[in-house]
Amino acid sequence: MRKPKRAKAKATTEVKAVKKAAKKASARKRAVRGAGAVAAGAAGVLLVNIIPKSLSSETNQDSEPMIAVNPANTNQIVATAFTPDPLESGSAPYFFSSDGGHTWTLNTVVPGGDMTGDITVAFSGTGPALYAGILRQDSPDQSTRMAILRTADFSAPIPMDVLDDRQQPDQPFAQAATVANGLAAGKQRVYVGSNDFAGGERTATLDFMLDAAAANPGFKKVRLERRSTGTAGQDGPQVRTSIHEDGTVYATFYGWRSQTGDFGANTLKVNADVVVVRDDQWGDSPAPFEDLRDADDGVVGQRIVRNVTISFNRNGLTANGQQRMGGTLSIAVDPRSDKSGTVYVAWGTDEADTGFTIHVRKSTNRGVAWSASDILKVPRATNAALAVNSDGAVGLLYQQLAGTGPTRRWETHLRRSANGGNTWSDLTLATTPAATPVKTFDPYLGDYDHMLAVGRDFYGIFSASNVPDMAHFPNGVTFQRNVDFDTRVLLDVNSQDSVPPSIDPFFFKVSG
Template identity: 45%
Template sequence: MPTLKIVNITPVALSGNRTQDAEPDLAVNPEHPNEVVATAFTPDPMGGSLAPIYVSTDGGDTWILRSIVPGGTPTLGTGDISVSFASEGGALYAGILNAKASLQDILRMQILRSPGISSTAPMEVLVSRDRPDQPAVVAGSFETDGVTRDRVYVANNDLGRAPRTAAVDVSDGARTAAPPAGFVRNRVEQRTPDGQDGPPVRIALHPEGTVYATFESWQNATDGGGDIVNVTFDVVVTRDDSGGVGANPFQDLKDADDSAIGQRVATGRVEKFNAFMGQERLGGDLAIAVDPTDAARVRVAWCDRVGASAGVGCILHVRHSTDFGQTWSDDVRTVTNAKNPALAVNTDGLLGLAYQQFGQEQWATVLELTADDWQTPPERHVLHQAPANVPTARFLPFLGDYIRLLTVGRDFYGVFSGNNTPDHANFPEGVTYQRHADFVSHQLLDLDNVTRVPPSIDPFFYHRTA
């Protein structure tokens, strides 16, 4: 029978932590799955200029902090951060928004490299460029002429190339090449959106080299009052059959209707960007996954407005393609008042969908697993549920603009952030804490195991074994 474990990542040495450690990401070493790296908006505990990553060498049971990410600040370890291991050799890659630059209202994306999980040296900066937003990293290893090379993709919303901002930076030799390590910018948006594309651009990489990219092409963006933008968008998928390293990257999928590059999965969707559910902002939810046993089978998930612009909340949609993204199903799953979809497929063809759902003044984080696109009831796990108004948000995003789900073989690994009140009712599937916590009094405790610590936002790791 499958087993599921959930672990609060915050180490015992940080039992007094009170920060909003939101927007998590995760990487698992495919060669050594006990080696796991997680990230969040966690500042260095000593107030240093290097932001920490969370490191586990025992499959996520225990964690330590290792401050190796450049560009940190005392209050915000780093801006957006995404991590991925190569599939061979153990190299770790990251894409970040430099937090020091963000203090000057500058979006500065940096692509980073570390030789492996045991390295304590600061990550090497391979690329530094202003204006891209929300980097998302996927890495793989491929053999060319008898040499195994790390192919690394950093999807981003490159606001320096407006209005066609959906982009992917690709390197075919990231493991050993000197900076900038062969990274080439590729614009994956080929139509002309209204001002820009949406912030999320996501990658799905098949083990044999086929790579997909998906993004939200903003077709109409108008002032909705305050920070809110009323957006009408299309969900677009592009594909590259040569791994994104040929002469015309990400141009192998053309729309069946207008023959433009990029197949539209859904059109005319509506979102109120920067509207709220609970204390969390809305907008920009997107995920994609490819079946590791069949490059033709790909799924996409996104969120849009319930009842169009006059409605409230968000509805999550999942669709699938069985012909390399050329044609798409209708919705195979919808979830009301949900955000942060994450998708992954294991080597059995089992599809995982993780998301965070708002209801009854709570945020719930849910994992669903289906072998038949929800034609029969899925295996469903409520990983976490807690009041949405605790703690009071210090900044946005409150929980994060994304969570991560991935697979190694038959196993699923994921990460999410949430209210860290130690209450068994908040964890229907159980949980393990490293930081001092009293589940009887529902109280976090400092290093002395006596001083009370108020609730905050922590990252949580989970692993579902086959």
């Protein structure tokens, strides 16, 4: 089966509607705190709405966010979302910060149309060079089109270079690192997972460059799926990677096996395995990503769990807080020098008693064996993102639907464990209404968010309703755009006229 077409804010009419809505505001005078308004919160927690003051009138649905932090200089951060170029230049923007996430600027340098579909970004860690995987919006026939991009300086107003551009892949996910030791020391390495339909039913794929900073970097491409995808005829769109500095690279994907229902009718259900593959040499071998074989069938790729069921929605449902479901997947390796064998995976399933649910398990022997039961299970939750800090503490970012009917809320949580998943703390970053604003396209919050760790600190991004109510952000928040916390109203660039609520990206840093 051809992949279900996941409506991604790609259609030209949708983009125009979003831009037109951004120009509207009702005329009411307000007492204003203005840009930089802060709701005080917990020490060690920085939460920032990254829409700049100059875009205070915008009402875009800035969903599906991604973040990259330069490990060599954590003041340098890039963030992305479904954000159109307000000037309609023909290029798309990303946000960047040069002061550790306190303030943000728009940089319109991404080729492929006024707004990208999926866009993910990564620093290699040796300087300001930035890499990206995107879905382009300028294909004449509106087919899925992936590009892999590079810029030597994330803050420069110069169009990103296109390193690769081709039809068929979906949901590119970019990660990068620089080799620290050995003959390849200094080489920048980039890994882009995707769901690539150019090669038949085994669609889970990884493209990678072992010398990404070269003038003409060569690509390697490997099909991660080695089993039949059965009646499903494809794998899931999520292909996620995690890189250790010793050259161990893990990847995980949903290996689809069968399906029932109908995508067009919003009733599609998929049975899948959660599969992990591994390479012990950065992928720099004649048979890359074949270092982990299943203990039962001997095939490349260890199956953590088998025959899980996930809904694969075309459109979001009111009962699900306007969010569409299609599984969620994340992987993270312990970055400590002797801990590349410790790896965590989070995935989503449908369950009769808990609804859409996140599960987390752990391996301490390089993915060969996994914890027999979940070390964490979160009901009614999606958009899982794992990270492990330099102390070995593991963190899980997720968004959980709480309440019923008109009181439904999306709660964004960061859970952390300093003892390998035995006990977990819980930090609520946001608790926002699930019915306001009404979605303008799918996905509502996004098919993913993202988190990473640099040193002891966790950095992340999520999308949520932007109503400036201090009760929605119990551990504090800063808005760049004009707002009035006293009246809980967004304000136009003139700091007087009100602006309707919308979905915005929120950056966070949690220390230690």
